[in-house]
Amino acid sequence: MTNSPTRIDAHLTEEERHGLADDSLPPDRRADAEAHLAMCAECAGDVARLHSLMARMTQLPDTVDAELDTLWPAIRSRIERGKVVSLGGEPAARRSRRPVRQAAIVAGVAAALVLAFTLGRETRPQANVVLTPGLNTTPIVSIADSSRAYQEEVQSLLEELELRRSTMRPATAASVDRDLRIIDGAIDELTDALERDPNNPALRQLLAASYRQKRDLLKQADNAS
Amino acid sequence: MHGVRAQVIAILIGAVASGSASAQLPVLRARALDATAAVKVFNPAGSIRLVGWDRDSIVVRGRVARGAHFFFGGSSQGVKLGIEDPINGGDSRPSDLVIYLPRRSQMSIKSASADIAGTDVSGWFYSVSGSIRLAGSATSIEAETMNGTIDLAVTVPWVRARTGDGTLTLRGAAEDVDLSTIAGTLNVVSTSIRRGRVSSVTGDIRVLGSPPADALLELSNHEGAVDLRLPRSVSGLFDLSTISGTIENGFTGARPAATSTTRSRMLRVRLGDGDAHVTVRTFKGPIRLNPR
Numbered sequence: 001m002t003n004s005p006t007r008i009d010a011h012l013t014e015e016e017r018h019g020l021a022d023d024s025l026p027p028d029r030r031a032d033a034e035a036h037l038a039m040c041a042e043c044a045g046d047v048a049r050l051h052s053l054m055a056r057m058t059q060l061p062d063t064v065d066a067e068l069d070t071l072w073p074a075i076r077s078r079i080e081r082g083k084v085v086s087l088g089g090e091p092a093a094r095r096s097r098r099p100v101r102q103a104a105i106v107a108g109v110a111a112a113l114v115l116a117f118t119l120g121r122e123t124r125p126q127a128n129v130v131l132t133p134g135l136n137t138t139p140i141v142s143i144a145d146s147s148r149a150y151q152e153e154v155q156s157l158l159e160e161l162e163l164r165r166s167t168m169r170p171a172t173a174a175s176v177d178r179d180l181r182i183i184d185g186a187i188d189e190l191t192d193a194l195e196r197d198p199n200n201p202a203l204r205q206l207l208a209a210s211y212r213q214k215r216d217l218l219k220q221a222d223n224a225s
Numbered sequence: 226m227h228g229v230r231a232q233v234i235a236i237l238i239g240a241v242a243s244g245s246a247s248a249q250l251p252v253l254r255a256r257a258l259d260a261t262a263a264v265k266v267f268n269p270a271g272s273i274r275l276v277g278w279d280r281d282s283i284v285v286r287g288r289v290a291r292g293a294h295f296f297f298g299g300s301s302q303g304v305k306l307g308i309e310d311p312i313n314g315g316d317s318r319p320s321d322l323v324i325y326l327p328r329r330s331q332m333s334i335k336s337a338s339a340d341i342a343g344t345d346v347s348g349w350f351y352s353v354s355g356s357i358r359l360a361g362s363a364t365s366i367e368a369e370t371m372n373g374t375i376d377l378a379v380t381v382p383w384v385r386a387r388t389g390d391g392t393l394t395l396r397g398a399a400e401d402v403d404l405s406t407i408a409g410t411l412n413v414v415s416t417s418i419r420r421g422r423v424s425s426v427t428g429d430i431r432v433l434g435s436p437p438a439d440a441l442l443e444l445s446n447h448e449g450a451v452d453l454r455l456p457r458s459v460s461g462l463f464d465l466s467t468i469s470g471t472i473e474n475g476f477t478g479a480r481p482a483a484t485s486t487t488r489s490r491m492l493r494v495r496l497g498d499g500d501a502h503v504t505v506r507t508f509k510g511p512i513r514l515n516p517r
Contacts, residue, residue, distance in 0.1 A: 169337070172353050175371050179389045179407045186426050186447040190508060193468060200489060202466045202506045209424050209445045209506075213405060216387055220369050223335070224353045 012036055012043045021050035154211065157218035164225040176221045183214045249288035249320065254297045258283040258304060260327045264348075267307035269337040271319030277328030277345030277361065284325040290318030329364065340373075347381075356391070374409075418442060425449050429510075433517065435459040438500035447508045457516045460497025465514065466490065467507045475515035 012020070016033050019025030025033060037044045165173055190207040197203060258264075258281060266273060271290070283304055289295045290308070297306040308320045317337065326332075332348030334341055336355050343350070345361035349369075356373040359366060363381040374391035377384060377399075385403040386393055392410045395402065398417040405411070406428045413423060416434040421442040423430055429449045435456050436442055444451050453463075457476075465472050465481070472481040472492050481492040494514065505512050 169353075172371060175354075175389060179371075182407055182426050186508070189447075193508070197489070200468075200484075202489065202491075203468060203508075206445055206447065206468070206506055206508055210426065210447065213407065213424065213426060216405065217389070217407065220351075220371060220387065223351055223369070224371060 010036070011040065012047075017043065017047050017050060020047045022054055154215050154218065157215065157222065161218055161221055164222065167225040168221075169224075172221075172224045176217065176224070179217050180214070183210055183217065186210045187214070248291050248318065250291055252285065252287050252289045252295050252322075254306070255282060255284040256299075256304070257281060257301050258327055258330070259301050260329045262301065262327065262330050263303040263333065264324075264326055264330045265303075265305040265307075265333045266322070266324065267335050268320055268322055268339045269308060269310055269317035271308075271317075271339045272321045273334060273336060273339055273341045274321075274323045275332065275334070275341070275343035275346045276323070276325045277330070277343075277347075278325050279328065280325075281327060282325075283327070283330075285322060286324075287320065287322035289320045289322075293318060293320055295320070328362075357386075360397075372409075436461055436501040436503060438498075440501040440503070442501070442503045443506075444504070445506045446510045449507075449510045450513065451505050451507055451510060452513045452515075453503070453505070454515055454517045458497070460499060461495075461501030461503055462499045463492075463494040463496065463514060464502070464504045465492045465494070465512045466505070467510070467512055469509045470507045471511045473511065473513040473515065475513070 012033055016025060016029065019029070020033055020037070037047060161176070168176070187207065187210045190203060190210060194200070194203050194207060260281060262283075264283065266275075285297065285306060293311075294309040295307070296309060297304070299305050306324075307322075308317065311317055319339070326346070328345045328347075330346070330348070332343075332346050332350065334343075334348070334350045336352040338354045339352065340355045340358075341350050341352055342358045343360070345363065346359065347363040347365050349367045350357050350359065351368075352370045352373050354371060354373050356375070357368045357370055358376045359368065360378045361380070363379050363384075365383040366377065366379060366381050366386070367384075368375050368377065368386040370388045370391060372390040373388060375386050375388050375393045377386060377394065378396040380398040382399075383401045384395070384399045386395065387405040388409050389407045390409050391406070392412070393404055393406050394412040394414070395404060396414045399415060400417060400419050402413075402415075402418050402421045402423070404413065404422070405424045407426045409425070409428045411423060411425050411428055411430045413421075413430075413432045414434055417437060419437055419440050421440070422444075423432070423442070424445045426446070427448040428446075429452065430444055430446055431452045431454070432444070433454050435458065438460065440461070465474075466489065467481075468489050470490075472490055474480065474492060474494060476496055477494055479492060479494055481490040483490055
């Protein structure tokens with residue numbers, strides 16, 4: 001922080017506002033900050049609101065851990081039920097919320113992929129559980145969180161590709177783009193088909209395979225730069 | 226007249242050949258190396274040939290493009306060698322390297338357009354557009370190329386290979402495999418795969434050879450065909466399904482059934498004792514199950 005004359009005219013940073021509100025701002029920075037407060041109603045008002053909020057927080061009773069232990073299973077159950085519903089919900093509602101629907105499909109498919117891969121490498125009878133339609137969806141729901149990470153991985157790799165694109169040879173970049181178009185075309189077709197037939201396990205597996213292809217391609221492209 | 230023309234052409238070819246040879250300079254390096262040492266190699270263009278041997282040393286021979294910088298360094302636990310990329314980012318001139326190294330070394334080979342060939346070597350092999358050909362025995366193989374071909378004729382417990390547009394062929398005795406292409410044809414000629422995942426987006430998949438009794442194979446394709454040509458003695462359970470493609474069964478009289486809600490077709494065929502389990506899924510590519 002500088003002590004230049006213009007500094008007093010500048011609005012306080014978020015850190016300075018919180019520092020004044022909870023009295024943690026270092027003394028050497030306090031003088032300038034308070035000088036600014038005296039001439040700026042906006043910052044002064046904001047600091048006052050923060051101070052009030054903190055005061056109310058300190059007056060709240062301590063949370064009893066036992067209460068959380070009691071409440072959490074029910075909350076968790078509702079979250080999990082919501083995940084199942086999102087995979088096979090009302091078609092009309094889904095039509096108006098395509099991105100959400102696609103995310104749900106991807107989450108389910110990726111979850112199935114992870115589960116199929118994991119179980120497939122362990123025991124054959126368990127692998128059949130994944131491949132057979134109409135069975136309990138609990139295992140898929142229980143690893144839904146992993147599917148989000150899978151989806152994020154693809155997005156992260158796409159961003160990485162854009163960053164590295166300038167270091168790639170033009171022919172290589174063109175090859176990656178061509179392959180991405182092929183895979184994205186397949187993903188679009190499968191996504192549309194899943195909208196019409198959301199409970200088709202073969203479609204879910206094929207979509208999972210396509211996403212896996214895309215992830216692997218992006219990883220491969222990462223090495224090409 | 227024809228004789229004179231032939232002589233002129235021969236002289237020209239000789240001149241071009243000698244010019245090409247003089248554009249490269251010989252290189253020879255060697256050092257002691259542990260049996261399981263890590264070996265990293267980079268050669269952007271030309272060729273890399275790897276030979277696993279039973280000695281405790283590494284020897285590098287070859288011809289390096291004039292003006293290119295060859296590097297070689299490391300210790301008995303690991304070595305890094307190859308050709309540096311041009312500083313100006315231009316195209317690299319071809320250099321050809323032949324590397325002899327302990328067969329249990331863990332390789333990490335990378336090229337831009339250089340072809341990679343190896344015998345009795347294990348590790349990671351990557352090329353942007355060059356081909357990858359590996360043979361012999363290995364502990365594990367991971368081969369990747371963006372649009373080159375991959376040809377593996379190996380005995381290996383674990384192999385992963387993928388290419389975009391190139392053809393991928395796996396022969397030999399691999400146990401745990403993960404193979405994929407995007408548009409390239411994928412050929413599997415093996416009777417040893419116990420766990421396998423084979424996939425493509427638009428390339429055809431062809432499988433020749435009966436899976437072992439406890440095999441668990443999964444083949445998927447979006448648009449390309451999946452062609453299983455198996456001996457009549459094959460034993461296994463085959464779950465075939467396609468969304469809008471066709472299913473051809475040349476083994477039994479069973480025909481695919483349409484699901485009640487969509488045009489999807491499914492067929493389960495049990496042949497022999499049915500120990501192996503093969504699952505095939507396509508979106509619109511045909512599935513063909515036929516005897517060889």
